[in-house]
Amino acid sequence: MIRQCDEGKFEIIHSIINDAAQAYKRVIPVDCWKEPYMSKDELRHEMDEGVVFWGYEEDGELVGVMGFQHIQDVTLIRHAYVRTTRRNQVIGEKLLSFLREQTTRPILIGTWADAAWAIRFYERHNFRLVPSEEKDRLLRKYWSIPERQVETSVVLADQEWFDSH
Numbered sequence: 001m002i003r004q005c006d007e008g009k010f011e012i013i014h015s016i017i018n019d020a021a022q023a024y025k026r027v028i029p030v031d032c033w034k035e036p037y038m039s040k041d042e043l044r045h046e047m048d049e050g051v052v053f054w055g056y057e058e059d060g061e062l063v064g065v066m067g068f069q070h071i072q073d074v075t076l077i078r079h080a081y082v083r084t085t086r087r088n089q090v091i092g093e094k095l096l097s098f099l100r101e102q103t104t105r106p107i108l109i110g111t112w113a114d115a116a117w118a119i120r121f122y123e124r125h126n127f128r129l130v131p132s133e134e135k136d137r138l139l140r141k142y143w144s145i146p147e148r149q150v151e152t153s154v155v156l157a158d159q160e161w162f163d164s165h
């Protein structure tokens, strides 16, 4: 079952993010890795900035989350994480399909350039990498992330975004 996460899910969202983000360890540049990957303060900040989390629940237990942020003329998919033990069981696919139906705006997704599996996951769902010069502009326009993360990230966009550019 997919539903919007309420405030009561804060701790479990935080736990899922930091469990799933272990995938980045020793993959993304060392200076971009920290533990925990996302602090509670950072998560709180993201929510205060308008990231709304949707969760996939099984037997009443949250096992995957995906954030959604409407910003200016686009929708960003932020912080997509499925519990490590539940990976590759189509939970990410279900969350992504569900969220795509919730917006009529073009969708953009940012991820680490070194997270090859994540890029492949989105490409398999018809998102395409935005050319390098353009992705820096987009990351600065729609995301609030450090310049080092801009350098080391890529942006994927859906067909609607490409059609309008």
Ligand SMILES: CC(C)(COP(=O)(O)OP(=O)(O)OC[C@H]1O[C@@H](n2cnc3c(N)ncnc32)[C@H](O)[C@@H]1OP(=O)(O)O)[C@@H](O)C(=O)NCCC(=O)NCCS
Residues within 6 Å of the ligand: 020, 021, 023, 079, 080, 081, 082, 083, 086, 087, 088, 089, 090, 091, 092, 093, 094, 110, 111, 115, 117, 118, 120, 121, 122, 124
């Ligand atoms: C990326 C992520 C959110 C995808 O969620 P997921 O639930 O694992 O995704 P799915 O099961 O829908 O699909 C993942 C892969 O499993 C494969 N798969 C799907 N169903 C499967 C099954 N029943 N058995 C085995 N493999 C399966 C898919 O082919 C897919 O392969 P791909 O890498 O070629 O796309 C999740 O793996 C994750 O949290 N990763 C770590 C953090 C991360 O990278 N987040 C993205 C940052 S934006």
